[in-house]
Amino acid sequence: xxxxxxxxxxxxxxxxxxxxxxxxxxxxxxxxxxxxxxxxxxxxxxxxxxxxxxxxxxxxxxxxxxxxxxxxxxxxxxxxxxxxxxxxxxxxxxxxxxxxxxxxxxxxxxxxxxxxxxxxxxxxxxxxxxxxxxxxxxxxxxxxxxxxxxxxxxxxxxxxxxxxxxxxxxxxxxxxxxxxxxxxxxxxxxxxxxxxxxxxxxxxxxxxxxxxxxx
Amino acid sequence: xxxxxxxxxxxxxxxxxxxxxxxxxxxxxxxxxxxxxxxxxxxxxxxxxxxxxxxxxxxxxxxxxxxxxxxxxxxxxxxxxxxxxxxxxxxxxxxxxxxxxxxxxxxxxxxxxxxxxxxxxxxxxxxxxxxxxxxxxxxxxxxxxxxxxxxxxxxxxxxxxxxxxxxxxxxxxxxxxxxxxxxxxxxxxxxxxxxxxxxxxxxxxxxxxxxxxxx
Numbered sequence: 001x002x003x004x005x006x007x008x009x010x011x012x013x014x015x016x017x018x019x020x021x022x023x024x025x026x027x028x029x030x031x032x033x034x035x036x037x038x039x040x041x042x043x044x045x046x047x048x049x050x051x052x053x054x055x056x057x058x059x060x061x062x063x064x065x066x067x068x069x070x071x072x073x074x075x076x077x078x079x080x081x082x083x084x085x086x087x088x089x090x091x092x093x094x095x096x097x098x099x100x101x102x103x104x105x106x107x108x109x110x111x112x113x114x115x116x117x118x119x120x121x122x123x124x125x126x127x128x129x130x131x132x133x134x135x136x137x138x139x140x141x142x143x144x145x146x147x148x149x150x151x152x153x154x155x156x157x158x159x160x161x162x163x164x165x166x167x168x169x170x171x172x173x174x175x176x177x178x179x180x181x182x183x184x185x186x187x188x189x190x191x192x193x194x195x196x197x198x199x200x201x202x203x204x205x206x207x208x209x210x211x212x213x214x215x
Numbered sequence: 216x217x218x219x220x221x222x223x224x225x226x227x228x229x230x231x232x233x234x235x236x237x238x239x240x241x242x243x244x245x246x247x248x249x250x251x252x253x254x255x256x257x258x259x260x261x262x263x264x265x266x267x268x269x270x271x272x273x274x275x276x277x278x279x280x281x282x283x284x285x286x287x288x289x290x291x292x293x294x295x296x297x298x299x300x301x302x303x304x305x306x307x308x309x310x311x312x313x314x315x316x317x318x319x320x321x322x323x324x325x326x327x328x329x330x331x332x333x334x335x336x337x338x339x340x341x342x343x344x345x346x347x348x349x350x351x352x353x354x355x356x357x358x359x360x361x362x363x364x365x366x367x368x369x370x371x372x373x374x375x376x377x378x379x380x381x382x383x384x385x386x387x388x389x390x391x392x393x394x395x396x397x398x399x400x401x402x403x404x405x406x407x408x409x410x411x412x413x414x415x416x417x418x419x420x421x422x423x424x425x426x427x428x429x430x
Contacts, residue, residue, distance in 0.1 A: 100315040101319070103379060117379060117380035145428070150369060153368060156372070157368045158368070160315065164315075168329070184361070185365055191356045191357075192353065215332075
């Protein structure tokens with residue numbers, strides 16, 4: 001692996017484990033057994049590392065959050081969307097935890113995030129519209145834009161909610177299970193909107209994401 | 216009005232207008248035509264002012280977010296909940312905008328917020344359960360906890376979403392209208408869950424909160 005990629009991988013791990021605020025470029029260099037000078041040769045500062053990790057996150061989400069080309073949506077696509085949401089939430093959980101702080105300290109990142117966030121809401125809307133069009137969701141009850149906006153708020157707010165409101169001495173760390181529950185929350189919005197043809201299939205899917213939540 | 220209350224009122228105004236980060240105790244004293252020493256006589260620092268404003272916010276929300284005592288829920292209660300949510304979002308919008316930062320810089324506030332947030336989810340769950348019990352929401356489709364958690368995420372995330380993803384050169388400021396749309400987003404979750412007896416009434420209510428959203 002190239003040094004540049006090793007730096008990114010280790011930074012992501014440390015940010016996810018310890019929170020981005022507590023990790024300095026010195027910590028990253030130390031974890032890699034590398035001199036700070038060598039790290040600075042690849043990245044001018046921590047902000048640049050974060051900007052690069054954000055690009056990776058963006059590419060990941062842009063890669064899955066879109067309607068299939070040349071064919072209608074199927075129930076199997078939902079599994080792909082949900083698993084991909086879960087994966088992106090877990091892999092880049094530091095971004096969701098500290099987003100406000102990250103955007104406040106980097107105006108350029110804030111601009112990129114705004115464009116990304118709008119694009120995600122629009123893609124989400126197209127996906128929900130696709131589900132209406134093929135008859136998975138009731139056309140007369142589903143507002144694709146409202147649903148897409150809510151899904152985006154749930155996805156992006158989930159890690160923060162866990163950190164501020166759920167984690168405690170008994171359960172001090174984010175776990176993949178807790179993030180699965182976030183996917184449950186997104187999918188649970190559809191329970192009242194499903195048409196009879198897909199209801200039982202999507203309800204089993206929903207149950208497979210269920211994780212008890214202590215609040 | 217007592218000096219202490221005037222300080223709180225002016226701080227809230229300035230925080231809401233300019234963002235809490237950009238407002239110092241000196242700005243607050245200046246806006247009140249008061250010496251910094253006089254302000255420090257009432258509040259040791261900005262953190263203490265914020266903690267007190269959080270108490271006011273908490274009292275406001277705890278005051279309305281509960282099931283009526285001694286009688287069943289009615290559709291009219293929904294109007295009260297929604298208007299109160301709107302009012303609390305607007306009046307204390309700085310709290311929602313900078314929550315992460317505020318909680319990161321004050322461990323005691325973070326503990327208070329966690330207890331408050333859990334209590335709100337529990338109250339929300341009791342309210343949704345009350346709506347199931349009186350037959351407003353379909354019992355077999357509605358998961359009161361999931362709905363309460365989602366509502367809390369939507370309420371608390373709305374101002375942040377507007378700031379990071381909606382505001383731009385064309386629409387640079389938070390407005391009451393944009394916050395009304397947040398109430399629409401919360402209520403829109405119920406469209407698939409309403410029973411026939413209340414459907415048309417709640418759907419008109421929903422329309423009354425509709426504000427177009429440019430994303």
